[in-house]
Amino acid sequence: MATGHIPEATVARLPVYLRSLTELAAAGDATTSSDVLAERAGVNPAKVRKDLSYLGTHGTRGVGYDVRHLTFEVSRALGVANTWPVVVCGLGNLGRALAKHTGFTERGFPVVAAVDIDPAITGTTVDDVPVHSPDQIAELVAAHGVAIGVIATPGNAAQETADLLVAAGVRSILDFSSTVVTVPDHVEVRTVDLSTELQILGFHLHQDLPPEVGKTP
Amino acid sequence: MATGHIPEATVARLPVYLRSLTELAAAGDATTSSDVLAERAGVNPAKVRKDLSYLGTHGTRGVGYDVRHLTFEVSRALGVANTWPVVVCGLGNLGRALAKHTGFTERGFPVVAAVDIDPAITGTTVDDVPVHSPDQIAELVAAHGVAIGVIATPGNAAQETADLLVAAGVRSILDFSSTVVTVPDHVEVRTVDLSTELQILGFHLHQDLPPEVGKTP
DNA sequence: GTGCGCTTGTGAAAACGTTCACGAATTCCG
DNA sequence: CGGAATTCGTGAACGTTTTCACAAGCGCAC
Numbered sequence: 001m002a003t004g005h006i007p008e009a010t011v012a013r014l015p016v017y018l019r020s021l022t023e024l025a026a027a028g029d030a031t032t033s034s035d036v037l038a039e040r041a042g043v044n045p046a047k048v049r050k051d052l053s054y055l056g057t058h059g060t061r062g063v064g065y066d067v068r069h070l071t072f073e074v075s076r077a078l079g080v081a082n083t084w085p086v087v088v089c090g091l092g093n094l095g096r097a098l099a100k101h102t103g104f105t106e107r108g109f110p111v112v113a114a115v116d117i118d119p120a121i122t123g124t125t126v127d128d129v130p131v132h133s134p135d136q137i138a139e140l141v142a143a144h145g146v147a148i149g150v151i152a153t154p155g156n157a158a159q160e161t162a163d164l165l166v167a168a169g170v171r172s173i174l175d176f177s178s179t180v181v182t183v184p185d186h187v188e189v190r191t192v193d194l195s196t197e198l199q200i201l202g203f204h205l206h207q208d209l210p211p212e213v214g215k216t217p
Numbered sequence: 218m219a220t221g222h223i224p225e226a227t228v229a230r231l232p233v234y235l236r237s238l239t240e241l242a243a244a245g246d247a248t249t250s251s252d253v254l255a256e257r258a259g260v261n262p263a264k265v266r267k268d269l270s271y272l273g274t275h276g277t278r279g280v281g282y283d284v285r286h287l288t289f290e291v292s293r294a295l296g297v298a299n300t301w302p303v304v305v306c307g308l309g310n311l312g313r314a315l316a317k318h319t320g321f322t323e324r325g326f327p328v329v330a331a332v333d334i335d336p337a338i339t340g341t342t343v344d345d346v347p348v349h350s351p352d353q354i355a356e357l358v359a360a361h362g363v364a365i366g367v368i369a370t371p372g373n374a375a376q377e378t379a380d381l382l383v384a385a386g387v388r389s390i391l392d393f394s395s396t397v398v399t400v401p402d403h404v405e406v407r408t409v410d411l412s413t414e415l416q417i418l419g420f421h422l423h424q425d426l427p428p429e430v431g432k433t434p
Numbered sequence: 435g436t437g438c439g440c441t442t443g444t445g446a447a448a449a450c451g452t453t454c455a456c457g458a459a460t461t462c463c464g
Numbered sequence: 465c466g467g468a469a470t471t472c473g474t475g476a477a478c479g480t481t482t483t484c485a486c487a488a489g490c491g492c493a494c
């Protein structure tokens with residue numbers, strides 16, 4: 001089975017496997033199994049095997065997977081050898097937390113700059129990340145080779161920010177703004193909406209509630 | 218079609234529709250169509266119609282949907298009339314941002330307390346949210362009727378925190394910790410992993426790259 | 435009223451994702 | 465060496481989600 005095309009659902013799980021593999025390696029395990037990986041990733045073992053089969057990687061029947069080799073295969077599939085500089089737009093509570101977040105750099109996504117419209121903070125730094133004004137987005141992207149923009153602005157500035165990022169040549173956007181931003185086909189947007197997540201949880205809580213009184217008879 | 222069972226995929230989109238409806242109402246539109254909603258939600262019009270059909274709600278053929286009535290129906294399906302108090306665990310960069318985030322309260326998810334293991338900050342407040350120590354989780358949950366816990370701790374404290382939340386009676390967990398937490402069946406966990414999101418974007422960037430040189434011939 | 439244009443609601447088809455179940459490959463042990 | 469125990473890889477079955485396509489209902493114009 002060639003590395004031809006990896007389903008989206010699988011791609012979304014690869015980072016979880018990679019993390020599990022790193023932990024296993026740190027624990028000194030040389031080999032592992034789909035059962036162990038499934039347990040750690042919180043999924044079904046068959047799913048692990050099928051996911052890994054898309055990588056064209058091969059475990060050994062009766063034995064399992066070589067942790068080092070599998071780590072290499074998953075890393076290669078994800079392209080983690082690449083470093084993708086990121087710019088964070090909007091330095092509210094969330095944007096500031098993202099700019100300070102050290103986990104990004106560790107995984108190959110260094111925050112090279114932040115952008116905010118407030119002139120009081122442009123020119124300053126947030127944990128060594130320089131803060132610029134929005135009209136400098138194009139320069140920043142060009143200077144650092146930024147491919148990913150993070151939008152953490154208020155909703156009403158999100159589309160405008162996205163437009164600036166796209167015009168500057170950014171090809172991927174991670175949007176925390178609780179709005180749907182429209183971009184050209186060649187740009188990928190992933191939306192993380194914290195309120196929506198809570199509303200989904202709230203839906204299930206609500207569902208489990210005893211049926212309401214006062215319904216129309 | 219009865220309100221019997223709403224597919225998960227639909228539930229995940231209802232908050233987006235609800236937001237669009239609120240905007241349309243604010244703009245003074247009395248009626249709208251699946252096309253308009255689809256445009257705003259960034260989805261296919263047929264999907265909007267099918268999603269809404271699960272609510273047992275009825276638009277008017279040839280006319281569209283009544284914005285006020287549809288808002289009511291979607292709100293009811295989501296159970297937004299309920300208020301679900303939330304406790305935020307872990308006051309690092311992200312936890313602090315979440316505790317300060319005003320959007321939660323606006324949508325019926327007030328952050329009633331925060332929890333951190335650092336004795337230097339327990340007893341203080343973060344934007345009026347009181348900070349307690351982890352061993353007070355049970356009391357907090359009981360006192361405020363908390364049903365949802367947010368985990369924003371470092372990864373190594375996540376499972377432990379989840380256990381405390383579950384023991385205290387929390388039924389839903391929103392996990393930002395980049396780990397897979399294990400909980401009993403009656404507890405729902407949603408995971409938001411920021412690094413994973415970036416890695417998925419990175420995967421596609423990597424895929425679009427010209428094929429690497431130096432492959433085995 | 436009758437006809438026309440618009441928009442919903444929904445079967446049916448297609449695409450996608452998950453899980454099952456089992457053959458095949460490997461190791462280990464007696 | 466032969467058989468039991470593992471564990472992978474994968475075709476097939478199943479379930480979910482998306483999309484299509486069109487009949488049915490509604491309003492307006494005349």
